[in-house]
Amino acid sequence: MRQAFKDLLGLVYTPTCAHCGAPLVGEQTGLCVACQLDLPTTGFAPLVSNPAELRLAGRIPFVAGSSFLHFSQDNPTQHLVHHIKYRGHRQLAVSLGRLMGHDLACSHRFDDVDLLLPVPLHRWKLLQRRYNQSLLLCNGIAEVLGLPINHRTLVRTRFSLSQTHLSRIERIANMQGIFAVRRPEELSGKHVLVVDDVLTTGATLEACCLALQEVADIRISFATLALAGYL
Ligand SMILES: [Zn+2]
Structure with missing residues (x-):
């Protein structure tokens, strides 16, 4: 019946x-x-001190980091990111997540990751958009790497302004203290992979990781769909 449909x-x-x-x-x-x-893949996943890691170097302690695609005005990534964030193309986000998963699997630096943590949206934004694109990316990564997703422990407590038209300094100030960790015991002793769509200044990942620092014995890595230049 389902096939007929x-x-x-x-x-x-x-x-x-x-x-x-x-x-x-x-x-x-x-x-x-x-x-x-x-x-436009980056090939960063196996590389220590790759450009995605350098963007956050000295700001947060992390095990490994990678961005799957280069993001620029004249390549397809901008179009794809627009589709998954603003055009409701959920299946595309999951497909890109699968490709991210295969990319991460080619590097042994992420082998001992225990769980995936999507960067959360504020609940108002979630109501408006109806989905979290970072969670959809996690769904794709999880299919390939066979890892669980935890999307309830790291939460966004405060609504932040759109980052698009803010300078680097303004973005960092805009993100201060907007994430919190509920039930930190769920993450204690774990190696978590924080997943986001685009790494630009790193202000979002930095704010997430600062909140995660409250968890005992946590190790943090990160993966983003794309790496942008500073806008
Ligand atoms: Zn095509």
Whole structure:
């Protein structure tokens, strides 16, 4: 019955690639194979002191960090990020999360991660957007790495202004003290991977990690979909 419904749906709705619009075939979701191969990947995952890590170096103690894609005005990443944040393209976010998972799996630096922590949205933002794109990325990563996701312990306690038009200093000030950890015992002794969409100044990850510092014996790594230049 379910397959019959899918077949019927397929007659009237053919899923298309979120970037180029080509029809998707078989089990493909989000992006077609050609667009996946064309992604501006960074290759950072296995590299110590890669540019994503350098952006946060000296600000927070972390085990390892990586960004999967380069983000710039003239590459596909900006288009993809816009789709997953503002156009409701949830399946694309999960697909990109899977690609992030495969990328992380190629590096042994993330082998002993115990759980995934999506950067939380404030509940008002969640009501407005209806989903947290970082949680969807985690869903994709979790499928590949077989890790649990904890999305209730790290919480956003205060609404922050949109970061888009703020300077680096303003972004950092805007993010001070906006995260908190509920039930820290759930994270105690764990190696957590904090997951976010775009690493720009690092103010969001820094604020998350400062809150996580309250947890006993925690080790923190981070992974973002993309690394942007300072805007
Ligand atoms: Zn495509």
